[in-house]
Amino acid sequence: MNYYDTDLTQLHDDLVNKKISATELTKSTFENIKSTDDKIEAFLTLNEETALKQAAEADEKGISADQLVAGIPLGVKDNIVTKGLRTTAASKILDNFNPIYDATVIEKLKAQGLITAGKLNLDEFAMGGSTENSAYQTTHNAWDLTRVPGGSSGGSAASVAAGQVLAALGTDTGGSIRLPASYNGVVGMKPTYGRVSRWGIIAFGSSLDQVGWLTQSVKDNALLTSIISGHDDHDLTSSTEAVPNFASQLNDDTSVKGLRIAVPKEYLGEGVDEGVKDAIQKALNHYESLGAIVDEVSLPNTQYGVAAYYIISSSEASSNLQRFDGIRYGVRAQDVENLEDVYVKSRSEGFGDEVKRRIMLGTFSLSAGFYDAYFKKASQIRTLIRQDFEKVFEDHDLVMGPAGPTVAYKIGSNITDPKAMYMNDVLTVPVNMAGLPGMSIPAGFSDNMPVGLQIIGKPFDEQTMYNAAYAFEQTTDFHKQTPNLGGQN
Secondary structure, eight states: OOGGGOOHHHHHHHHHTTSSOHHHHHHHHHHHHHHHHHHHOOEEEEOHHHHHHHHHHHHHHOOOTTOTTTTOEEEEETTBOBTTBOOOTTOGGGTTOOOSSOOHHHHHHHHTTOEEEEEEOOSGGGOOSSSOSOSSOOOOBTTBTTBOOOSSSHHHHHHHHTTSOSEEEEEOSSSTTHHHHHHHTOEEEEOOTTSBOOTTBOOSOTTTOOEEEEESSHHHHHHHHHHHBSOBTTBTTSOOOOOOOGGGGOOOGGGGTTOEEEEEGGGGSTTSOHHHHHHHHHHHHHHHHTTOEEEEEOOGGGGGHHHHHHHHHHHHHHHHGGGOSSSSSSOOOSSOOSHHHHHHHHHHHHSOHHHHHHHHHHHHHHSTTTTIIIIIHHHHHHHHHHHHHHHHHTTOSEEEEESSSSSOOBTTSSTTOHHHHHHTTTTTHHHHHHTOOEEEEEEEEETTEEEEEEEEOSTTOHHHHHHHHHHHHHTOOGGGOOOOSSSOO
């Protein structure tokens, strides 16, 4: 199965009309994975035996026309719990964790006939931007195996880019879908905070986390986002907003005429590579040729976004990760003498350096005497960032700019410099801080590597974003260019 030459709709029709069986598709998918994953290292756990059993059952029952993902193997980021399928969040402390329930997004997909191909690598507990912080392996970029795939959803993005699966679930706390989408030349969507239930997602920053898709095409992304969206009684932060059929409203380039696009000068300023600027400027020029109106604006509090984000997210992480104590589930340290030993040694042995760093930063920021100076101040900056966007959206439909300041960098080049790593998120974290929807689409190349155009929308206005992304995709060919697993194509 060549996933570059098909899409979700075509595969579904072929399965319904029995031009291909779910068993054939599933076997072919695992052949794809096994033939490339020794180079990519995207998967932490394969679900082959169960997947083939599910495929056989689907073939026997027949694929229903109203079950869009039935019989199609898809990838799942390994911080999304899956009943009976090992879920580690790429951490040693969860090495033996076998969940007894499914996350809500998995339940919704299973109702549509989902076959889970396996669990995909990430930065431990989603803390990182390169997938080098995984406790198990470093995932490689399919365009150049010496480069990172981005993170934390690096395994999800690399698997889709390498043609292993048609689509994969990811999570985005500060850019963890959009940045790897940009680095790998695929489509990645972070919906509005609350659009998709977080129940069953191993929490990092609860006020920032959001589930979304990485796909080959805009239409596939729109179709899949509609499936997982909607209110969930298990998640009190999930929204009751009506969920559109995003794909049904996609039009050709006429949907862009008159669209008002804001381009923050901060997003194309100092620190953004010239090659990235050039690709993004050409993309913006293309939108103008389609009839859109492009204006330069300012989001002045962007400069404080990274500092505020890392205080807030680390504070929430320090609280969320208290539950991993070696007592209730997960790995427990051996050679302990008392209860305190169990806590200290289990966490010391189970957590990696980056996770420990953020727990310490978060605990410090919440501690007596420092709360007002750090966490409270960061929360105030968060409000200012949201107000910046609100002001721009009074006169504009979308905000656009690069997803990342650079293309994918070499493995190992930034891992020892946390500040350099954190600054790669400078263009993505404001979206999470404001709770807005954001996506990245393939928009060009620099240094023979993909560049992603970031599209930011108003709350719960993913439809306008999808319309604009689809118009760009249908009038360019960046999404048709595929990697050659280590050599630029």
